[in-house]
Amino acid sequence: MVADPSLDALTAQDPSEKAWQAVCEALDQVQDAEALTRAIAAAREPLGRWPARLRRADAGPAARWTEGVFEGRFDPRLELAGWGSIRHRHEYEYLQCPVRGNLLDLVAAFARRLDRGFDPPDTVLESGDEIRYASGGGGGRAWEKRGAANQWVAYEDRAIEHSADMEDNESWTAHGLADGTAITIESRDYIGGYYELAASGPAPGVFELAPVWIAVVRGMPISEALELLRRTRAPWRTS
Numbered sequence: 144m145v146a147d148p149s150l151d152a153l154t155a156q157d158p159s160e161k162a163w164q165a166v167c168e169a170l171d172q173v174q175d176a177e178a179l180t181r182a183i184a185a186a187r188e189p190l191g192r193w194p195a196r197l198r199r200a201d202a203g204p205a206a207r208w209t210e211g212v213f214e215g216r217f218d219p220r221l222e223l224a225g226w227g228s229i230r231h232r233h234e235y236e237y238l239q240c241p242v243r244g245n246l247l248d249l250v251a252a253f254a255r256r257l258d259r260g261f262d263p264p265d266t267v268l269e270s271g272d273e274i275r276y277a278s279g280g281g282g283g284r285a286w287e288k289r290g291a292a293n294q295w296v297a298y299e300d301r302a303i304e305h306s307a308d309m310e311d312n313e314s315w316t317a318h319g320l321a322d323g324t325a326i327t328i329e330s331r332d333y334i335g336g337y338y339e340l341a342a343s344g345p346a347p348g349v350f351e352l353a354p355v356w357i358a359v360v361r362g363m364p365i366s367e368a369l370e371l372l373r374r375t376r377a378p379w380r381t382s
Contacts, residue, residue, distance in 0.1 A: 150182055154189040158197050166190070167204035170220050179219060186223055195225025195345060196323065215354035215375075221347060222379045226323075228343035229353050233360035237335045244365025246315040246328055247289060251296045252369050253326045253352050254317035257344035261320055263290030274302045276309070294319030308334055320344075326352075347377035 150169045156162040166186065173179045190198060200208050200221055208218040213231055221227075235241055254261045267289055274283040281304035288297045295318050303310045310333035317326045324344035331337055340356045342349055355372045359365065 150186060154186050158193040160197060163193070163197055163199070163205075164203045166223075167208075167220075170223075171204055171207070183219055183222060190223050193225070198223060198225035198346075199227060200224035200346060200350075201226075201228040201343075209350065212350045212353040213357050217347070217350065217377050219379070221350060221377065224346040226344070227346045227349045228341070229349060230339070230341045231353070231356060232337050232339040234337040235335060240332065240336070241360050241362050242330075242338060242365075243362060244368075246365070247287065247296050247298050249355075249359065249365050249368060250315045250317050250326055250328060251289075252372055253342065253355075254296070254320055254324075256348045256351060256372065257324045257326060257342065258321045261294055261317065263294040263296070263319070265289060266291070268295065274300065274309075276304060280304060282309070290319075305333070311336075347380055351375045351377060 150166065153162065153166045153169055156165075170179070170182060170186075173182050199205065205220070205224060208220045208224070209227065209229070211218065212221075212229065233241065251263070251265075267287065268291075270287040272283075272285040274285050275281045282302045284302070285300040286298060288295055290296055296316065297318060298313070298315050300311050300313045302312070311331070313330045313332070315328040320326070321344075326342045326344075327340075329339050329341075338360055340352070342352055351372075355368050355375055358371055359368045363371070
């Protein structure tokens with residue numbers, strides 16, 4: 144039996160957004176750790192028959208469950224979620240850019256975690272650099288595309304030269320992912336700047352990206368972050 148008998152009735156309902164929100168609210172009322180463990184165990188099988196995208200953990204009551212993922216803390220209730228999204232912006236000061244390595248490698252690895260069918264070759268399909276310095280009137284575009292015709296990762300920089308410095312507006316994206324799954328990193332560098340990650344996809348994979356991203360924007364080389372990603376798993380994941 145679960146701590147709150149009403150949870151049995153809630154998980155026995157026909158799947159709907161309203162029913163999922165009610166389940167999340169009921170689980171939020173379970174404060175005792177042992178009772179919560181029993182509640183999750185009892186809800187696991189019936190909720191596992193609900194559509195994964197219905198069981199979102201990025202909106203409504205379940206959004207609170209994701210608060211610790213960027214620090215590597217996984218709320219046990221997230222085991223019942225089937226889908227989610229994360230977003231995080233890291234700002235940095237002038238000449239203190241934290242990223243060490245090629246973010247295309249990170250995006251490709253993140254994409255594979257979200258979609259097991261994403262496996263493009265690491266082949267450069269096209270690249271170019273038309274950015275020019277011209278005493279305040281320069282700028283231009285640089286780009287790179289790796290993969291195959293149906294799946295690829297892409298980099299783009301749209302640069303604008305100012306009198307003080309060059310402004311770079313960059314993006315790293317994965318293309319050809321399963322429907323609804325997405326991974327994008329964007330940045331702006333101009334006398335300081337930011338990096339921002341946005342990802343959506345199946346749980347728990349999408350939440351497992353979060354602590355790796357934090358390590359990257361704190362200065363971990365991309366090569367080490369790829370190994371960290373291989374080791375990062377939600378506590379309840381079995382494969």
